[in-house]
Amino acid sequence: MAELIRDITLCILFAWALGLAAHFLRQPLILAYLVAGFIIGPYGTGWVHTRESINTISELGLIFMLFMIGLEIDLKKIVRAGRVILFGSGGQLVGGCLLGIAFFMAIGLPMGKGGFDALYLCIACALSSTVIIVKVLYEKRELDTLPGRITLGILVLQDIFAILFLAVQPSLDNLQISIVLLSIGRVVVLVAVALVLSRYVLPPLFHRVARRPELVLLGALAWCFLIGEIAEKLHLSREMGSLVAGVSLSTFPYALDVTAKVTTLRDFFITLFFVALGMTIPIPSLSVVGFALVIAAFTVVSRLVTTFVPLYLMKQGLRASLLPALNLAQISEFSLVVIQVGIAAGHLSTATSSAVSFAFVVLAVLSTFMITQSDPICRWSIPLLKRMGLRDLDHVGVDGEAHGDGHGAGRRIVILGFFRSASALLSEIERQNPSLLEQVSVVDFNPVVFSNLKARGLHVIYGDISNVDTLLHAGIASAEIIILSVPDSLLKGANNEKLVRHVRSLNTTAKVIATADFLSDVPDIYAAGADYVTVPRISDARELLSAIEAVDDSLLDEKKAELDQLLAERREVLP
Structure with missing residues (x-):
């Protein structure tokens, strides 16, 4: 226990120090946390080397991270999502996965027989970073613009897609229709139990303690761990349960109050998760760095293709089709969660995991710049696209x-x-x-x-x-x-x-x-x-x-x- 407390102390100290540096250099904080973990981890200075400490820190951070992601998923907005967002996200996810499977299998990655590197990579590359996108779009005041709303809508549906994958993931070694249906059935039971309790049991309880912030916080944490344990009993995972716990709470009247109370604690444990993730990244070989650059390049190109094309075909115009594609051109922190789950299940190699982590870092920096400069990029790109024969909405006037x-x-x-x-x-x-x-x-x-x-x-x-x-x-x-x-x-x-x-x-x-x-x-x-x-x-x-x-x-x-x-x-x- 004493060693675990010492390890957490080191995590927080280095995360804070490098976080300050990242803030002054205007770089993503997640990048600072990963570097902090690498420095103090077994592949760096070795100050934190106990595998049990790393696993405990990582699992706690992951549970809270998924709980907060669930809290921020607005089911009502998904139901009200317009045709553009639904078809745009569908095209991006389906197209991204198909392109990913084809590309990664073509370069020799396994798909089946115990190795699912190609599958995990295609899923990881299909998801975009909510943390990076929301932060930069908020600073640019573009969350309420049409491209901003399309981007956020696609992000929400990406999270739903990741939930479905996590439901099927434990059965990948023996992927049969009956087993997949059983896994989905367990998820349905878990979601049903969580929604019923959050609708009929939690509201009166939270109403009685609404003026006691410490009880609201404690109740939210108890709910998170309760649904996590129910998920474990259903042969799912605690991480899956924490995500469902967050989604179910997002639908009830005190969701905003709960989110506000849990935010500080969330930031603490999310920091621990990314620092722990950084500890698992070995010193890269040239082959791993090269593979990471390939993953990063594929992610950007595939996102431009699978996001731009559906939106353009739905007559959104060149600008409103290109901006969401630029906004979404990075790998999600949720992708790192998926990769970590795959590593724990023995479904992919550590070399692939390391390459994805490095690709995440590269794209975190690159996409921050791309989103910040998205308007000049569009102004340069649109005339080029027109010369290539693509028509914008100004091709024909109102009267034809x-x-x-x-x-x-x-x-x-x-x-x-x-x-x-x-x-x-x-x-x-x-x-x-x-x-x-x-x-x-x-x-x-x-x-x-x-x-x-x-x-x-x-x-x-x-x-x-x-x-x-x-x-x-x-x-x-x-x-x-x-x-x-x-x-x-x-x-x-x-x-x-x-x-x-x-x-x-x-x-x-x-x-x-x-x-x-x-x-x-x-x-x-x-x-x-x-x-x-x-x-x-x-x-x-x-x-x-x-x-x-x-x-x-x-x-x-x-x-x-x-x-x-x-x-x-x-x-x-x-x-």
């Missing part, structure tokens, strides 16, 4: 004519960029002055906006508003009113000040209305040539003040009824 100069000419009002403010504006025009819609043209590169506006008979041009050619095609030169309704935080490759300068250089007489995120931006946008600048926070403040006054006058119910009636009359393009 080819996209070209003067395409938007004759429209008095041009809206550059389309987000929720523009959606609300069109709804308001439709409600108060429908004839004005005939004078409006919208320019945006969101395929959902393009198809919805086109279906409603509105004039819409597919294009990037930061591109001068797009502005020329949109008929900016002849417009009388030009509206920039997208805030700087959502604009890619430009901001409102730069856009106003572009617009003003093309049209010196139009009235230009722009948007400012910050009060300090207003003078700069006016100096760039804007005639009027809206600041959304001011209108929001007025609405909040009117709500406060309604409360003081005992008129809040009447105000709510007026708002409900107004919302019922609106038919917006974006929800």
Whole structure:
């Protein structure tokens, strides 16, 4: 016990020290944890060398990691997932696995007779990193964009796919239909028990202790280990049980509170898992490094093929098809879990496991850069793809004519960029002055906006508003009113000040209305040539003040009824 405590102390100290270095160098923390484990592990300094300590630390970390992954899986979102996400994720997973099996068997990896290296690798390469993607997209404020939502939807369905694989994995040595069905049946029993208990037993218990944070935390941990033990009794694994425990808790009312309470503990044990994983990575030979680079290259290429193609065939446009492919081009931390489970079962070699770990490290660094620079990469790639013969949504206009100069000419009002403010504006025009819609043209590169506006008979041009050619095609030169309704935080490759300068250089007489995120931006946008600048926070403040006054006058119910009636009359393009 004393040796285990010493080993955990070393894990945390080195993880913290290298985590600080990774933070200052803007590298993924997971990479720092793996390196920390390698340094103190048996292949590094040897300060932690006891196999029992490494296994205990790894299993605890893995159980908590899968429990938290389960908590973050929103089953309701999966049920509501649109056709694009369902078919996109299906194409990515099925295509990735088929390509993976074919490729890894072609290079000589075993598939059956005790060795399943090709199968585990194809599964590992089909999964993407939730930790890396969510972190970078959050920092870029792209989680709520269409490519961001598609990316997150595919990530959730990847997790479901991994759950199914973990259910079948114990039976790989004797893979018969009856055994597979038995394994799936055990999973169904486990999920049913967990869902019934989480729906009818846990809510009243958690309700009674909701004001006692320590009991909420203890209850969540007890639930995690209880379902893990039930899974063990069903000849599944504790790790599988912890994942199901998390998924079942994600559906009940206190999921958010439980997640908040468990997060700190989760971070502690996830750190231990990745440090323990780093301890198992031997000093690589040239062959292992070469194999890791092959795995990394295959992952990037296969992700581009299996993600881009389905989305492009569903007419999402080049940009909205390419961005999710770039976002997903890495190996998941869940892949490392799958590989570790395979090693424990004796299904694949340690050389393959080491190569996957190194490929994970390479892609963690590379994909962070790719996601950060995804917009410039798209701007460079799209013209190349067009020269290769791929058509974008701007190939044909709303009325069927080819996209070209003067395409938007004759429209008095041009809206550059389309987000929720523009959606609300069109709804308001439709409600108060429908004839004005005939004078409006919208320019945006969101395929959902393009198809919805086109279906409603509105004039819409597919294009990037930061591109001068797009502005020329949109008929900016002849417009009388030009509206920039997208805030700087959502604009890619430009901001409102730069856009106003572009617009003003093309049209010196139009009235230009722009948007400012910050009060300090207003003078700069006016100096760039804007005639009027809206600041959304001011209108929001007025609405909040009117709500406060309604409360003081005992008129809040009447105000709510007026708002409900107004919302019922609106038919917006974006929800």
